[in-house]
Amino acid sequence: MLEVKLHDIGEGMTEAEIIHYLVKVGDTVKIDQPLVEVQTDKMIAELTSPCSGIVKQIIFDPGSTVQVGASLIYIDAFEDGRTQHQAINEKNRNAKTDPPPPGHAENTSPIPFMRVLAAPYTRKIARENNINLEDVPAADPSGKVTEEDVYRFLNAQKNENLPDAVVSQPTIHQEFPDEIPFKGVRKKIAEKMTKSLFTIPHVTHFDEVNMTNLFKMRENLKASGESVSVSAFLIKALVISLKEFPIFNAELDEENSRILLKKNYHIGIATNTESGLIVPVLHDADKKSLKKIHNDVKGLTERALDGKLQPFEMQNSTFTVSNVGPLGSTGATPIINYPETALIAFHKTKKQPIVNEQDEIVIGHIMTLSMAFDHRVADGATAVSFTNRFASLIEQPHKLMMEMI
Missing domain, CATH: 4.10.320.10 (E3-binding domain)
Incomplete structure (x- = not known):
């Protein structure tokens, strides 16, 4: 008899909620066939069968919260020399069913594993x-x-x-229902946000960025057959700025009285999904070109929306961005993705009159941003310098060419 246990499918995971069983007792399953859906604090995942065999026992009911290492399902694995066809024939012989009607041929062929x-x-x-x-x-x-x-x-x-x-x-x-369950991803989000807000003394710095020249550059690239998202430019500029201001790519280790300056630049991408807020991570963003960043962020976002992110794709972020401008946001005081030091949110870009270097009034594209940072680790003046450097790279995007890979 083989036990199917809840294993650790995510960093720091200790428990998961059983959402739905995809099999029932008596079913014949194949190796790698999905058996049960569980919900962790970050995603919904499927646990698959490690062998071919017959489901003998299901331990927990749907809705139960179980600890990592707990046995969920017992499977009677097929032994050497015993085929799935023989197992189903044996099951049919032992089943107490009414005799088939005259002329009816008993179907003893294996049930194929078909999954939409x-x-x-x-x-x-x-x-x-x-x-x-x-x-x-x-x-x-x-x-x-x-x-x-x-x-x-x-x-x-x-x-x-x-x-x-x-x-x-x-x-x-x-x-609308009178109530909705407060559990799963929503509950975990609440726990993490509460820990962050009550642990970190948040300060939020607001600023504006002139996006006009960047939009012109994107249009020129598009005309030449190259399409790169605004988000890719923003992330590239952020990574350059983080290298010059490493205090924001850091983590406070209070227990050992030290601030850890991270050497990796893993950018979390806050993503709004049907299941709640998910943060896939663009690893080693400093080593990627604009095109690579564009493609990787697109893939991560799509997998987040489809619930197909792998555990490693949501781990080890060092700095998080939230692009809420497309939703119509004009400003916010975001909560830091603990234990990081800072988070930056990009808000709506609006056309408005500006004065150019020739003292002429022209129409520009102005984006607002808000940056929340840990005041234990950094000061307001440093945050202003950081966003000024970021804004200069976006407002004069040709400077980004010096950092292309």
Whole structure:
């Protein structure tokens, strides 16, 4: 008998909540077949079968919170010389079922392992709405079912059950539940934010950055066939600034009375997902070109939204950025991603009159930013110098060429 245990799938993980079992007692499973979905403080993950065999026992109920190392499932693994076909035949012989009707041939062939491509969060939505993912058409040519596909299918089902007159009318009121569970990712976010806010004396510095020249450079690159996101330029400028002001790429070790200046530049990318705030990490950002940063951030964001991030992709950040401008934000006092020293948030870019070097009034693109920092580690004057250096690189983007890899 083989035990399937909850193993550590993330840095510092000690427990996880069982979301849903993908098998039941008596099912025949193949090696690497997903068995159960669990939710850690950072993501929803699937635990797979280490062998082929028959599920004999499920220990915990869905919704239970279990510690790392706890046994979740017992599997009777197939022995040498015993095939899956033989195991299913044995199961059928021992099952107490009514005899098959005359002319009915008993099906003893193995049940194939078929699984619809979908992220764990998409499966969660489908389960909550009693939808079989196999019935949901996938818009993606790869066959992957997304949450948009599930919602589209759900709305189509609702409309089928309504009279035409009702279907044609727009929805006026949206129903919301009286309460929602405070657990999983949302609870872990709350715990981490509370620890950060009550441990670190936060100070927030606000500033403005003229994005006009950067936008012109991006348009020129685009015209030449090269597309690079604004975020890639911002991250590149941040890394250069962090090298010149290493105090913000640091961690306070109070126990040993020291400030650890990190030599690696691992940039956390705060990402708003359906499951809550997730921070994938762009590792070694200082060693990457603008194009590489663009592609890597895009991939990390997509995997975060799909719930497909690997544990190592959410570990060891040294500085975090939050790009909330596309959401319409004009300002905020962000909470630092503990135990880091600082976090910078980029807000909305607006067109507004500015005075250029020739004392002419022109229209410029001005972005606001807010930088929260640990006042135990750094002072306000240092934060101002840091953002001034960052702004100079963005406002004169040709200076970034000196740092290209």
